[in-house]
Amino acid sequence: xxxxxxxxxxxxxxxxxxxxxxxxxxxxxxxxxxxxxxxxxxxxxxxxxxxxxxxxxxxxxxxxxxxxxxxxxxxxxxxxxxxxxxxxxxxxxxxxxxxxxxxxxxxxxxxxxxxxxxxxxxxxxxxxxxxxxxxxxxxxxxxxxxxxxxxxxxxxxxxxxxxxxxxxxxxxxxxxxxxxxxxxxxxxxxxxxxxxxxxxxxxxxxxxxxxxxxxxxxxxxxxxxxxxxxxxxxxxxxxxxxxxxxxxxxxxxxxxxxxxxxxxxxxxxxxxxx
Amino acid sequence: xxxxxxxxxxxxxxxxxxxxxxxxxxxxxxxxxxxxxxxxxxxxxxxxxxxxxxxxxxxxxxxxxxxxxxxxxxxxxxxxxxxxxxxxxxxxxxxxxxxxxxxxxxxxxxxxxxxxxxxxxxxxxxxxxxxxxxxxxxxxxxxxxxxxxxxxxxxxxxxxxxxxxxxxxxxxxxxxxxxxxxxxxxxxxxxxxxxxxxxxxxxxxxxxxxxxxxxxxxxxxxxxxxxxxxxx
Numbered sequence: 001x002x003x004x005x006x007x008x009x010x011x012x013x014x015x016x017x018x019x020x021x022x023x024x025x026x027x028x029x030x031x032x033x034x035x036x037x038x039x040x041x042x043x044x045x046x047x048x049x050x051x052x053x054x055x056x057x058x059x060x061x062x063x064x065x066x067x068x069x070x071x072x073x074x075x076x077x078x079x080x081x082x083x084x085x086x087x088x089x090x091x092x093x094x095x096x097x098x099x100x101x102x103x104x105x106x107x108x109x110x111x112x113x114x115x116x117x118x119x120x121x122x123x124x125x126x127x128x129x130x131x132x133x134x135x136x137x138x139x140x141x142x143x144x145x146x147x148x149x150x151x152x153x154x155x156x157x158x159x160x161x162x163x164x165x166x167x168x169x170x171x172x173x174x175x176x177x178x179x180x181x182x183x184x185x186x187x188x189x190x191x192x193x194x195x196x197x198x199x200x201x202x203x204x205x206x207x208x209x210x211x212x213x214x215x216x217x218x219x220x221x222x223x224x225x226x227x228x229x230x231x232x233x234x235x236x237x238x239x240x241x242x243x244x245x246x247x248x249x250x251x252x253x254x255x256x257x258x259x260x261x262x263x264x265x266x267x268x269x270x271x272x273x274x
Numbered sequence: 275x276x277x278x279x280x281x282x283x284x285x286x287x288x289x290x291x292x293x294x295x296x297x298x299x300x301x302x303x304x305x306x307x308x309x310x311x312x313x314x315x316x317x318x319x320x321x322x323x324x325x326x327x328x329x330x331x332x333x334x335x336x337x338x339x340x341x342x343x344x345x346x347x348x349x350x351x352x353x354x355x356x357x358x359x360x361x362x363x364x365x366x367x368x369x370x371x372x373x374x375x376x377x378x379x380x381x382x383x384x385x386x387x388x389x390x391x392x393x394x395x396x397x398x399x400x401x402x403x404x405x406x407x408x409x410x411x412x413x414x415x416x417x418x419x420x421x422x423x424x425x426x427x428x429x430x431x432x433x434x435x436x437x438x439x440x441x442x443x444x445x446x447x448x449x450x451x452x453x454x455x456x457x458x459x460x461x462x463x464x465x466x467x468x469x470x471x472x473x474x475x476x477x478x479x480x481x482x483x484x485x486x487x488x489x490x491x492x493x494x495x496x497x498x499x500x501x502x503x504x505x506x
Contacts, residue, residue, distance in 0.1 A: 200342065
């Protein structure tokens with residue numbers, strides 16, 4: 001008589017093997033389809049570009065997509081906005097990004113050092129400034145020095161991963177305000193979250209980019225930090241080396257320096273670099 | 275030497291949250307176990323809800339209740355002690371997510387008790403409280419202990435809702451899971467791994483230790499409970 005235990009073990013092993021084979025075949029099937037790409041298409045092949053952008057570029061990205069598609073209808077985009085530090089980590093861990101636009105040079109430097117970007121495509125395209133924001137009806141904080149008297153929390157990007165936080169820390173340090181602010185700080189995972197904290201009133205003040213303050217009608221700018229108080233605030237762009245759509249990616253990066261793209265950036269308050 | 279604040283914050287939060295959940299969970303379970311009423315399923319569903327909702331939804335709802343412009347939140351804000359971005363927020367988030375575990379386990383334990391035993395106590399003149407404290411609880415103890423283990427582990431691991439309500443404030447609200455999240459984002463994998471190991475060890479050790487204690491308690495109470503109530 002067949003023992004129940006050994007029969008069920010055989011079934012378990014068999015089902016596992018079948019599942020693995022099915023998964024394997026599905027994977028191979030996909031690759032085979034791609035390799036057997038039939039005769040040349042008449043129109044340009046559809047391409048999807050994954051563009052990792054600093055959070056502050058979220059809105060400009062949407063406009064750029066529409067603009068670019070007017071001339072390149074075959075290209076669709078997936079924008080991946082997050083803090084530049086997070087995006088850098090993702091690329092280091094193998095995320096399939098085609099293009100990376102960072103809000104700080106050091107994040108791009110790190111990728112360049114690890115040979116993860118195509119060096120010749122790297123270019124500085126934008127400049128920005130950081131500002132102190134408060135809720136529209138706030139009357140207590142009128143400048144950086146008022147942060148000493150702020151009773152509530154001060155929202156900043158987390159300095160290690162969020163460039164806006166790093167610039168904020170640098171500025172506050174040169175203004176000798178870092179210790180006081182640090183005691184009241186709450187750290188956000190990207191600059192848009194800092195904005196949200198101030199908009200909701202949970203933080204009394206926050207430091208974001210001028211461009212972020214511009215898109216919100218719930219906050220006002222209390223002060224702007226002098227460019228000399230922090231490291232150079234430039235946004236570099238580059239094509240990721242592991243990109244499977246290098247040509248399309250390069251085209252898009254070129255486009256970012258065009259007059260039309262620059263007009264979009266300037267509309268949102270960025271300073272473009274010739 | 276690495277900053278150990280996240281460890282103390284996580285432990286303080288988890289211990290207090292477990293204590294609060296212990297009381298609330300048992301109270302709710304006792305209340306629901308004996309009764310039947312219209313809408314009981316709905317109430318039960320609400321109690322269990324934090325278990326199945328995504329942490330971001332839990333966080334959103336908590337912000338809606340405790341946020342600065344919300345009913346309860348505004349009250350605390352006026353008193354000078356806003357809930358958002360405070361250590362209390364970490365405890366509140368932990369209690370909310372741990373509660374369903376304590377409640378469900380305790381209720382299961384209470385419902386398994388033979389009502390005859392409790393009734394016998396009542397006919398012998400014991401008050402409700404005496405019955406509950408000296409008969410019901412000891413009989414339900416293994417289940418209650420299991421619920422406590424789960425509640426502690428869940429409180430320790432709470433992340434999503436905590437980040438939304440308490441924010442990331444090193445030294446005040448930065449629990450271990452939050453510290454790990456930001457360390458990974460900043461590319462500090464060594465520190466992140468250290469914290470991952472620490473929380474793994476604490477969680478595992480707590481579960482193992484409490485499991486041993488639970489078995490010991492169960493054996494100790496056997497004469498009272500009888501073989502019928504040995505742990506399934």
